Amino acid sequence: MKTIIAYYSYSGHTKKLAVELAAKESADIQEIVEENRPDRLKAYTGGILDVMREKSWAIKPLPIAWNEYDQIILMSPVWAGNPPPPVRAFIDTLPSGKTVSVTMVAASGKAGCREKMEALINGKGSSMKEFKVVKA
Numbered sequence: 001m002k003t004i005i006a007y008y009s010y011s012g013h014t015k016k017l018a019v020e021l022a023a024k025e026s027a028d029i030q031e032i033v034e035e036n037r038p039d040r041l042k043a044y045t046g047g048i049l050d051v052m053r054e055k056s057w058a059i060k061p062l063p064i065a066w067n068e069y070d071q072i073i074l075m076s077p078v079w080a081g082n083p084p085p086p087v088r089a090f091i092d093t094l095p096s097g098k099t100v101s102v103t104m105v106a107a108s109g110k111a112g113c114r115e116k117m118e119a120l121i122n123g124k125g126s127s128m129k130e131f132k133v134v135k136a
């Protein structure tokens with residue numbers, strides 16, 4: 001079974017966990033990168049507003065050969081209890097028929113967005129297999 005870990009990371013915590021997991025599981029890894037990276041002030045102001053408005057941010061094209069993968073692990077920081085806008089954009093690129101395991105990384109160790117993530121993934125015709133939240 002071939003796995004790809006796709007992750008977004010603003011300040012590096014999720015990246016570290018994703019890189020460690022990819023090495024442990026011998027999985028492929030792909031970073032989700034926004035086209036316009038906000039500075040910290042913008043992330044905490046406009047970023048949070050966009051989370052609340054359920055907006056996506058444009059991301060750089062992803063060179064993922066989806067049909068090579070049986071399993072997708074999506075790793076994301078929590079922004080205002082939710083997925084950050086680039087992660088919404090990533091989910092929008094998902095093909096149908098995939099199984100996605102989600103790990104959210106939060107300073108608090110909490111994220112109240114399980115149902116939202118599941119609905120977004122289901123909306124693409126894929127399914128969420130697992131949802132967990134880890135403390136950064």
Ligand SMILES: Cc1cc2nc3c(=O)[nH]c(=O)nc-3n(C[C@H](O)[C@H](O)[C@H](O)COP(=O)(O)O)c2cc1C
Pocket residue numbers: 008009010011012013014015043044047048076077078079080081082105106107108109110136
């Ligand atoms: C804009 C913004 C909003 C955040 N909102 C939350 C939050 O609601 N709850 C939480 O536990 N952590 C929150 N955090 C903290 C991050 O989720 C946490 O530091 C995470 O580990 C960052 O991952 P990263 O370093 O991969 O970007 C927020 C961080 C940012 C930048």
